[in-house]
Amino acid sequence: MAADYRIRGVSCFALLLCYLQLAQAFYIPGWSIKSYRDGEPIPLFVNKVYSDYTQLQYAFSELPFVCPPSGRQRPGTGLISGSSVALNLGEVLRGDRIMVSDYELEMGTDDEVHYLCSQKVDMAGLKRAQEIVKDGYVAEWIVDNLPGATSFVTVDKSRKYYASGFKMGYEEASPTTGQLRYFLHNHVTLVLWYHRAPGRDGQHGKKVIVGFEVYPKSIEAGNRDAGGLPADLHRPEGFELTMVKNITTNSTLPRDTDSYVLQQWDGSAEDATLTIPYTYSVYFREEEKREWANRWDLYFVNQEESSKIHWLGIINSLVISGLLSAIVAVILARTIHGDIKGYKDGALEDGKLRIGKRSKGMRSPRRSHEKNGLLDQIDSDVSAGADDASSDDEIPEEITGWKLVHGDVFRPPPYGPLLAPLVGSGMQLVFMALGLVILSCLGVLNPSFRGGFISVGTALFVLAGAFSGYFSARIYKTFGGTQWRSNAVVTATLFPGLLFLTIFILNLFVWAQASSTAIPLGTLFGLVALWLLIQLPLVYAGGWYGFVRAGTYTHPIKANVIPRQIPPQVWYARPMQAALLAGGVPFAVIFIELFFVFSSLWQDKSGYYYVFGFLAVVSTILVLAIMETTIIAVYLQLCTENYNWWWQSFLLGGSSSIYIFAYCAYYYTQHLHITGIASMMLFFAYSFLACACYGLLTGTIGFLTAYAFVRRIYGAVKVD
Template sequence: MYAASGPLRPWNWTLWFLLFVSSTWAFYIPGYSVTRYNDDQPIPLLVNKIFSDNTQLQYAYFDLPFVCPPSGRSHAGSPFGSGESISLNLGEVLRGDRIMTSDFELAMGKDVECQSLCTAEVSRKDVKWARQLIKENYVIEWIVDNLPGATSFVTVDRSRKYYASGFKLGYLDISPVTGRPRSFINNHFTIVIRWRSAPEGGKVIVGFEVYPKSISAEDRKEDGCPKAVHKDQDPLGLFIAPNTSRLKEKYQGLSYIPEEDDEDDDGAMLKIPYTYSVYFREDTKVEWANRWDLYFTNQEEGSMTHWLAIINSLTISTVLGVTVFVIWSRTVQGDIKGRGDGAMDDRKPKGQPRRKRSGEKKGDGLLENDVENDADMSSDDEGFEDNSGWKLLHGDVFRIPAYSGLLAPLIGSGMQLLFMATGLLVLSCLGILNPSFRGGFVSVGMGLFVFAGLFSGYFSGRLYKTFGGSAWRKNTVITALLFPGLSFCLVLILNLFVWAQASSTAIPFGTLIGLLALWLLIQVPLVYIGSWFGYVRANPWEHPLKTNSIPRQIPLQPWYLRSPTGPLLTGLLPFAVLFIELLFVFKNLWQDKSGYYYVFGFLSVVSAVLMVTVIEVTIIATYSQLCSENYHWWWQSFLTGSSSAFWIFAYCIWYYTFKLHITGFVSGLLFFSYSFLACAVYGLLTGTVGFLAAYAFVRRVYSAIKVD
């Protein structure tokens, strides 16, 4: 029996480690079908949005008043006119994508020296907004053949080229005359399409590069194109000369008259001519299946850091594992074997008087059966006056915890999130979820979360039945509404702020209704079905020992068990396991929004070690609590498992203060709100893992005790 439940042999550990490490070389499926083009075949160019690393607000490209509006004409026989919205999945909508057709005309293999797009007329107010967007380093995202338009870079040694998604809306420069910053908008785009021949025939696109340029509106041809497109040109500044007479009239009598007044709309307009060039270049070095690798080059350079993260996490987990092994093999099993199977026999020693319990007075008038139960329990204690610690709690360790009606829904929600997170990591490591599947991570995650309502209801209902609850339908409603309801309310409130900014980050009203229907019409019934199976059809988990009718008095506890300091300190170890990998996750989420995080193999290994570490920390903390004769381990194990979420949120605050350059109240509100929501998800997940580990540990320890 011991061999079956004992520690794994060294080569088994090695096998499991190699299986985990093998997943670090995660491949990806760069699409579900290859699109091949023939010569002169039209290639649609789609416009999406603008975004910045300095703010959380995004804007749809065609919502900008200073770009060419869609003409509505169809090009190259396409049934869709420009400005038509492309159908998006749920993940694309939630991440702020607004993909539409455009008026750019591209044909495979056909170079275009210069083509005029339009001449936009911009008011003073719109010029001011454009300057603000350029100051905040906004970049534009276009799409060709599912590839985002990229800015091309070369390493210092010029040995490798890599891409950064998007290209700049404009740039700032210092005026040599006034010494003040000036804003220039990019109004000419050189589009480079890289292709290679396909074995089946035709050509496939393996690269999409955009080189923006600012060219003055002066010295142009009749068709609107510059006379010398690729030569040095004077840039187009975002500036409208002030109307001095109106300013003097408006600020009459004041000693200071501003040079310009953006709020003074006198009808003056700035004309911005937009043009583009197209060039097709063959590239035989890049395979179609590997065309996304250029977007990941700088992530590959950090592979050594990922390995350091794995070694760090394995070191911490191994040290804790040795501690758990010592607790189990020497302390727990040693005590049980030393006492024998009848170590906890309920036999009253002869010749010993009954010990008066705390708070009991002579002639209290206790009922006869209570006196008998009290005498039985006292005989247990008297028979083991030489013992101390966890063995004395055999009659109270499975006592129903306080607020059990809340603990069961939390554990159910944690199981739901655990299933969703596991599914996402597995699908990502298999390459099914990849950057080419735009919005797939969020869409599939939402689907897994809704489907996992079955697991949420089942575990919540069965644990609720184990606690002796009777109102299982009430427990079902709490489980189905608690976490999704709080999350939906938070997102709805945040959406009000984003709507006020006219940002594409705001979730459309129709999508909110769809999410609400997905929650109430699909997830809630699934939770009910799972809860019915867990409460009505399944038996409650049986405990190996019976609980005394009168609770045992808990002695004075150490300082780390009397305050929240203890669980918070235990959370430092799981946080240390995850810390290095968090650097990459945060960098891709908050700083390099144009980048794509794809090293899910490394993240999966670190996540697996993290779960093992949470289990080990919770077992050690639970055993320490039981040795202090404290049987209130239920909530404590959940808080111990989830406590690292506190340190992650503290790290979010530090990251926002010292690493990010986010400006604006709404952007800061979005950062902290979504960080809090992510930490709550993480806390529920790890808290559930910690609770289940402690529950299994306590059941296994006390199942070896025999009480007659």
């Protein structure tokens, strides 16, 4: 007994530590401010390198041609050079590998030039450096949780803005041969902008960092003094990555400083080496207008300047949604209500019915098992009309269309045990997406919370397993299922299993490239533990409550024993054609905003998309468009006497994912410059997973909308 309490105590303590670690990652305005005194050391962290030409990222500290960490203790910071920083789940999944660097920064202290190290590389290291420069890789460094940025100005030169990261090098054609030459940036100028700290810290002379700019430069290895410092920082010759035979000697230099000068090498020799000297400069500048609370604004100037396009997208979405709303209003307020009211009035008119012609060859509807209200009159009147009809086979004209299939509209669909887990997983994604949008609009998820979007999204997805099991079990029981335990297991493993299997297979290819994009083995085991030890029990608990306690959803009428024959359908009413036609409408609602999302994810590898106000509005209009499109399509389907609407409504809601995946292919060919099979495979695999999540989410919205619509109209017809 005591052992059980000890185990529980250890578990609770571990959970508490996890929550504290998560809480430290949150950005709370006014409380998460780090202020520095003059002369206080400021740690600089190196993270990763990434490129627009490939999806493979690499840890900066693991590149063979950069300065290795010295392992020195950093006084005043409690950090050791080369030590890794603890990362949350989102940071690991996005490829971050943050490490303490040897760069020495002190608040308010300028350093015109400082020698860092000299790194000797062999032929393999040289080729690696050339590949990094050729592929346009950008390095990400971090100071005070701000990524180092390259500074630009707008076209009209009225505003300044930042692009996260700085180039590792550049290439240019040789003036004599025309061949490309590759130059490495081996010197960086770090400019840190500061502002007086708010509150008491500011009164005591403390400062906060409000900007971090990096200006890289390529400086030749020769023409340096005894300390390895270049003689000219302003107009230097570039450091070319080549192994052409060259000799540079300087007998006046001490022996311990020979590492930073060029050595003699021969490109044809197997042991040829190249020594790369690294230096840096540091400048602190005061920024009076920019405060700590809005220090991220410069990273989003482009997104702010595109607000007119965002508003154009919203207007476009509102116009489409307004047209759909008008059509739905006509269907609900005039057509369906008029059908019901007209039939009631006709049925009360001296017991006589208005008679219309019925097409030959159409069968009379069978009677429902539940005979009361207007549906009982419909079945009786249709039978009487069929007996008394003339040679023209006349039946009541009001008893047509969607009213004819009332005895089959709630018949369980084929493969219902598969549809129920899909809807359950879709509800799981709905709750996750809703939580992410709300937290983002409230400012909890912001750029300072690095990796927070993925971390919180994963946590919400796992916790929403209870909702997944609940809805899946109720729908499963409504379809006549009895094995709720097996349904819970399928719900908990079907979609998450597809995600994990796909990511694991992709990981094998990324591991082979030694990329930081690869998920570490420990993280994979952690994800499996979250899946099997937390999500699966939650789905099981939700499934038990939904199946045993909540029970089935009630229907206004019962299904006939013998299914009704469905007449031949026109081409646009067939399942795939109808789904494709319906999917174009939601895609038209979001395609403008989709461009900005794609630009943030695939072109700006920092992933800083935080215009969540626009995204929330467009997402709301998107949901309304899906609901309205589904209602219109299902109503037209029922009017053609096709009662197989269960799967069709799911396809109608999720069909816009097909257009989004096609847009991914278009974006890949027209806007991206990705090269390599591995990068192409990563792009399309991740695009497929994203579209699958989107299709599952929107398909569930379409299914639930159609379910509520069908129950509503047939419940209105069934009156006493």
